[in-house]
Amino acid sequence: MAATAGSGKTTAVVQACQSGVTPVAWLTLDWADSAPGRILVYxxxxxxxxxxxxxGLVHGVLAARITHDEAAGLLVDATNGFPLILVVDGLEHLTESPGGLAVIEALVRYAPSSLKVVLLSRSDIPIDSRMISGVDLVAAIGEQDLAFTLEEAVIVLQKMEMGDVDAIHAMEVTNGWVAGILFESWRSRQNIIGVGGESDPLHGYLSSQILDRLDPVEREFLIGTSLLDEVTPSRATALEERRSPQILMGLRTKHLPVSWVVGHEGMRCHPRFREYLIALFERREPKEVAYRRSLYGDLLLTEGHHEEAVEQYMLVGDLDKALIPAEAVIGGIIDRLDFAIADRWLGVFVTSFGEHDPRLALPQLLLAISRENYGLACDISDSLEIAKQRDEFASTSAVGASMMAWSYWHLNRILDMESVMAKAPLTPEVAAVRYLMTLLNENYATEFDKGIKLTGxxxxxxxxRVHFAHGRLKEMAQEPESPWAAAVSAPWRIGVLRATGRLTEALDVYARSDLHAHSLSWLHGIVGPELMIDLQRVDEARHALVIGRNHIKASGSIVFEWLNILIEVKLELKLQRNTERAIFLLNQVEEAxxxxxxxxxxxxxMWRGLANLLMGDHDGLALVSLRRAVESMNRAQRIIDLPSAAVYLAEAEWRSGNSDAADIATDWALAAAQQQGSNHQLLLALADFEAVVTRRLDVETDVDSEWHELGRSLMGRDLKGQSQSRVWLLLQEFGETSLEVGGICVKPRIAKSLALIALLATSPNHSVTRSEALKALFEGENNDSSRAYLRQAVHRLREVMPPGLGPSFVGDVLSFTGVVSITSESTQFESLLLEANRLQGEDKLQLLVRALALFDKGEYLPRIESSWADGRRSSMSxxxxxxxxxxAAICFAAQRYQQAKKMAEASLAGDPYSERAWRMMMRVSNAIGDADAVTSSYLRCEAALAEGSLVPSSATKELFLLLRP
Structure with a gap:
């Protein structure tokens, strides 16, 4: 509803809402409410x-550094199922706030059907067309809809005891505008001339028809209290208005454009009336205006409205008063991402008090580090040192001292860091920085408990961040209570997903992280490229490294520069095998x-050791480097890279003839992986030197050992193509075959089209040659009939896809003509199993259960007959x-015997010759005390194997004798 003030918008909405029983939530925005974070809080x-x-929802989602508009979407989505009308008034205040408008647009766009939204504005506001996409019903109400008819104008003027006003003339000059007839006038100046000494016809009408009819004391009271959104006796008295109760009582008998608050002696002026009163107030002597605004700031402060108080003090230049409440709330302003407000305030304060003022140091440091600008944070710290105030500031502000030390750490200024920490009081914040200093030298660890806790x-x-560097990945599941902390540590969470092998989830989070302009140095300089390396995406890794370097340069962090170079080293060694380039980069980092x-x-x-191993004739040099790396990691209990380093050391020790030392190194690698709760890092390193697994298996006596499980996982390792950034095509293959394109189920006219899409879904880059397609779908027949049928399958598939997207042949290669992403149930099944192989315990079991739930839906590609489909069915099985x-093994270890038995039986249903499954059945039976079932399982095993002319292995027989002596 967009119409000039006083048009009757509010009255119309109130009456409409009162006509039903749906609850109403009403928010009125003011000129100071344009910051998106503040709007969300309100x-x-x-x-x-x-x-x-x-x-509490807004606090939580902003803590995760979700953007303001997405936070608005989550907020309204949380109301789903609760019938509610939400009215947002005063949108005209957001015309100069793109961020504020984005919040409102998202609010409407994501509102569930149970939430009805009413938007009120005095002027047209620019609305993104996406705002109403998907909204079921939209109504627009404007000035003509709200205008009075002549009959209505006559009735209202009589009720207002304004019978002397010519209703016809009022209608002519106001076009039926409600406020123009009641107590305003049409804004267009060509309609009527100003009256009452006012050039604005509206103000003239208010002056002559409203204020001039009041007692001078009442008139001055209205003007003097115009700063107040709600005028009560106590609030008016705080502005030094005398006889407030009596004056308010007298005003109740007058016909004024105000609403009286039910329940107490308070009133609210109509917005346009209040604007006019404020205009009159601003014409008073500047000293009086400043004095009243300062009193108003004091009142807001006593009422707990610190932020609004700061704004009032700033308007009158009373910065000494403004600074105290500003210090109290600026941290919260930074928390909710309203950086523009924090910048504006700090700019004013620095200009007035100087950049060396220690009262401004903490908010400046918070803002700088929240923006990942460590160079600026160091400049702020240095300015305090120049003013001889850094030591005093560090001794009185633990958070400030910690922020300074943190920034010095990033710029390789260790002496400055230690100097600041020497002055800092012993607090949890200081303990956190000492924890950071363990990355320099583990000797710092003597002054803090390794069980360091989050404080909020x-x-x-x-x-x-230091948890991550130490590889304490399980502890990183603890959610920070501080929204600021959660914000700047968010990219580390992507790193945890990657380090534990949840690559699909990590890629999804990373793809959405560009929406959040926070911690971009780490996100693109380290986390992103390392994820792409694990996914074996060379070009994307290099692209992310370049983007990250630009952000790192802006941050001023020298440590980030080194880490970024080390990620490039990883790329060169792991994917390119470019040892010369890698060693050149390593020398750069080591020298710097x-x-x-x-x-x-x-x-x-570690990387120098790998480079020397890859060169083949530098095994001695590799051994020296890797021993030093692993010894340091073990000493500091810094295990993030220990699985990899220990595997490389095992290879180096073996090449040097130290087989016992090689076995010890593999023990370290496995133990570190177990501490991390994931085999991902270990498998990546073993893939570089698979002989490490082979040699370890030679000394393993238990055929069901963890190393055997790692060997099996390594055999099926394939990191490529695990995740898609978006889904265009969804292919269901188990139980029944169906295809969705853009969320809509489509049915190609021939079944071979579905077999073709299944083939493309499993092929690299979703493309196949003509001969590959003929071999897979037509048993390799390459004749006119089979080629024509293939063309028909392609054509019918292209029919059900958007123009320009479907597959076509270019030369001898069939691929999609547009950018597509295919998700098929079989590839989902395989991806879940691949990720499960990198995990352990309950996390692994959850993925296995999800994968098996897909397989259990039914036969793969039923009614599709081809050797390729048969091969896929066999592979899936x-x-x-x-x-x-x-x-079953995980469930058995967790003493969930019934589930273990059920999963072992499912395994036997697919492969009755699996002695490992039969041994599991015997173990489960023994664990629940069923000796007869142990014997039965063994006998069934014998019978099953006999059908294939086989007998139980010695391991199976020995287990049976052990369990049933």
């Missing part, structure tokens, strides 16, 4: 008055860091058998 409070479950303060971000950062030294030594048995 929206949550408004909605929470009816839907209690949303309380901003330094939680630092704790999370001067081996002062132990965690950097470990990475340098073999993988399901292995997955069921792996799940």
């Amino acid at each position: 929206l949550e409070a408004t909605i929470a008055s009816h839907v209690e479950s949303v309380r 303060g901003p330094l939680d971000a630092l704790v999370m 860091s001067n081996r002062k950062y132990n965690f950097i030294n470990e990475a340098v030594d 073999e993988k399901a058998v292995t997955a069921s048995l792996a799940g």
